[in-house]
Amino acid sequence: EDKVVQSPLSLVVHEGDTVTLNCSYEVTNFRSLLWYKQEKKAPTFLFMLTSSGIEKKSGRLSSILDKKELFSILNITATQTGDSAVYLCAVGSIGGNKLVFGAGTILRVKS
Amino acid sequence: GAVVSQHPSRVICKSGTSVKIECRSLDFQATTMFWYRQFPKQSLMLMATSNEGSKATYEQGVEKDKFLINHASLTLSTLTVTSAHPEDSSFYICSARDNRVGYTFGSGTRLTVV
Numbered sequence: 140e141d142k143v144v145q146s147p148l149s150l151v152v153h154e155g156d157t158v159t160l161n162c163s164y165e166v167t168n169f170r171s172l173l174w175y176k177q178e179k180k181a182p183t184f185l186f187m188l189t190s191s192g193i194e195k196k197s198g199r200l201s202s203i204l205d206k207k208e209l210f211s212i213l214n215i216t217a218t219q220t221g222d223s224a225v226y227l228c229a230v231g232s233i234g235g236n237k238l239v240f241g242a243g244t245i246l247r248v249k250s
Numbered sequence: 251g252a253v254v255s256q257h258p259s260r261v262i263c264k265s266g267t268s269v270k271i272e273c274r275s276l277d278f279q280a281t282t283m284f285w286y287r288q289f290p291k292q293s294l295m296l297m298a299t300s301n302e303g304s305k306a307t308y309e310q311g312v313e314k315d316k317f318l319i320n321h322a323s324l325t326l327s328t329l330t331v332t333s334a335h336p337e338d339s340s341f342y343i344c345s346a347r348d349n350r351v352g353y354t355f356g357s358g359t360r361l362t363v364v
Binding site: 171173175180181182183184187227229231236237238239240241242243245 | 256259282284291292293294295296299343345347352353354355356357358
């Protein structure tokens with residue numbers, strides 16, 4: 140059975156800190172790994188990763204995938220209170236349509 | 251970019267009634283849509299995969315007679331919660347797969363059954 144495990148489950152930091160969120164997976168015929176940010180409503184897309192070792196960057200957020208070790212990290216530098224959210228990691232497989240989600244990491248950034 | 255519209259955003263219904271939730275892809279055609287359920291402080295749980303023009307594929311443990319899915323066109327899928335009970339109260343989110351950007355989510359529907 141496909142599985143996605145995120146850690147930590149929750150995290151409290153101060154503004155300006157850098158955080159690293161982890162996502163490990165076990166999936167048959169891996170196709171892609173996706174990161175989402177969820178505030179009060181539906182998740183918003185952050186990154187889609189398909190190749191190992193290539194960092195994707197968007198402002199203060201970046202992410203990288205290691206297909207050999209089966210994990211990905213999401214980094215947020217110079218955190219702001221607006222970064223407070225649940226960060227979800229999901230994995231899709233080749234030949235399948237659906238995504239398997241991890242439990243999420245609840246990030247709270249204190250001012 | 252790809253946009254998925256979901257309605258209603260919030261609904262309160264009486265126990266025993268049915269509720270329909272709509273999910274529309276606004277600027278792309280979605281042959282496949284997905285319906286998720288999310289309990290407070292928990293992750294998204296896939297309920298079913300909705301396929302245009304054919305029957306939905308339900309995940310294990312999801313009652314297909316209770317959660318009716320119809321994907322009548324390439325831009326519209328509906329989820330009907332039949333004979334709703336308080337334990338069906340939850341946040342329901344749809345998602346559509348678009349070849350350009352991957353998976354796009356609707357804004358979700360908070361269902362409260364009283």
